[in-house]
Amino acid sequence: MAGGSRNTQAFLPTQPSERLAVLLHVGTYAGSVCFVATLLPIFLRLTIADVPVAAFVSEDGQLGALVGCALGSLALMVVPQRRFEHAVALLGFASVCVGHSVSWFVSDPVLQTLSGVLFGVGLAFLSVSWFLLLRDTPFVRILAHAALVVLGALLANGVAFFLQAEAATALRELLLFVGVVAVLACVLIEPPESADASAPAREGGGRGEAPREELRGLASSLLALVVFAVYSNSLDNTFEIPHVSQSFLGLLLAAILVLAMARLVPKKALVPFSYWVAFPCAAALLVFLGSFLRQTVLFRVGSLGAAVLFSALGIFAIAFLASVCFRDGFPVLRTMGLSLALLSGASIVGRMLGLADLAQDERGSIVFVVSMAFMVYVMLSPAFQLWKTRKNAEGEEAAPVERAGDGKALVREGFAREWGLTPREEEVLAYVDDGYNAPYIAKALFVSDSTVRTHLKSIYRKTQTSSRMELIDLMRGERGEGGGEEK
DSSP states (O other): HHHHHHHHHHHHHOOOHHHHHHHHHHHHHHHHHHHHHHHHHHHSSSOOOOSSSSSSSOOHHHHHHHHHHHHHHHHHTTSSSSHHHHHHHHHHHHHHHHHHHHHHHOOOHHHHHHHHHHHHHHHHHHHHHHHHHTTTTHHHHHHHHHHHHHHHHHHHHHHHTTTTTHHHHHHHHHHHHHHHHHHHHHHHHHHHOOOOHHHHOOOSSSSSSSHHHHHHHHHHHHHHHOOOOOOOHOOSSSSSSSOOOOOHHHHHHHHHHHHHHHHHHOHHHHHHHIIIHHHHHHHHHHHHHSSSSTTTTTHHHHHHHHHHHHHOOOOOHHHHHHHIIIIIIOOHHHHHHHHHHHHHHHHHHHHHHHSSOOOHHHHHHHHHHHHHHHHHHHHHHHHHHHHHHHHHHHHHHHHHHGGGTTTHHHHHHHHHHHOOOOOHHHHHHHHHHHTHHHHHHHHTTOOOHHHHHHHHHHHHHHOOOSHHHHEEEEEEHHTSTTTTTOO
């Protein structure tokens, strides 16, 4: 027993700093669940009941909350980009408290709407504060964290849907209080990073080829989130399940699916597998199911599957946002503000479409066409990217011939013959001489990064050089540019 006690104590934090770190970690998760549980009913239709799903604002103020979130997101895009964490969190907390308090004491619809706007502005500010808590976290961990948080938030909302009105109101008030206080506390406890510390150390010193895949994934994911917001707020359910909506079920299944992918798929293969295999295959299946009549079970399954696909891409969008902001140096406030503004605007459009004087079939046809168009894009995107990469590679291969007049191509050929390089090594050498990195060369030549590095090592060995600069200086010397002779 004593040995078991000592082993147990070995895993428990003993230092005050370790205990604080554990408490901060647990508080971040709990606060994130409560905060996202507050956010989700604002942007998505999670219940089929004809009652307000957000106890913190009235039914009149819910549309105002969306408008306020859009305005707050736009305001974030013009805030100075240095040491903003504490100020944004405090302003967001104050705005949420004031907007929520006003909604309890006024009954005028106009004032209720204005209180919702103020509440939404505060939510936008606190959303950025919550997002900053993901700083210095790897992509896959952010993906798993987001899936877990969404899962917990949905379960918390699901419990509220089945409670009596008074109990549901109390639970949502508790979620709101814990969520905003936890986010504010985590931001205040953790010191803000300096501008130098938050700037990413990217090889090459700028935004080169590496972020393009991330930006492409981010754009696709955000587009899916926008379509899902319109879809969720404008359409009724195709499945008649008590209380919970089809959006709720789709998001729940997507969170479980993404969590399983983050745990089971190797880290390096997760994004390629998702965007080149899993999502396109799912989109193709959903397009097939969408071809059936609306009254059939297969069409209903396809409709629920569309909600799952959109939700999964939305969870990926959070991880991509963190990646391009914290690792690739994109401005956090502007990037996050633009994303929130798009989501808020899509939710407003969906609610307006749902309130419009249109039949369910007419609204369904509009959203169905948009959804099918997006799924066709997801399905064909890998083929388009492959064609584009091949076209770029052909253009790069043709470039040395077009520039043959300056003698570079001829010198490369002579250099390759002199040092005994293979034709493939000569191709790699041409890209290196033009300043391209290994990932770009791999895409252009349709080989792996490790194959390119193997070719580079062979070139270094044959030319008796040890780096790209030495290799380029050697070629410049043979071209008479004096690359290695300058002091």
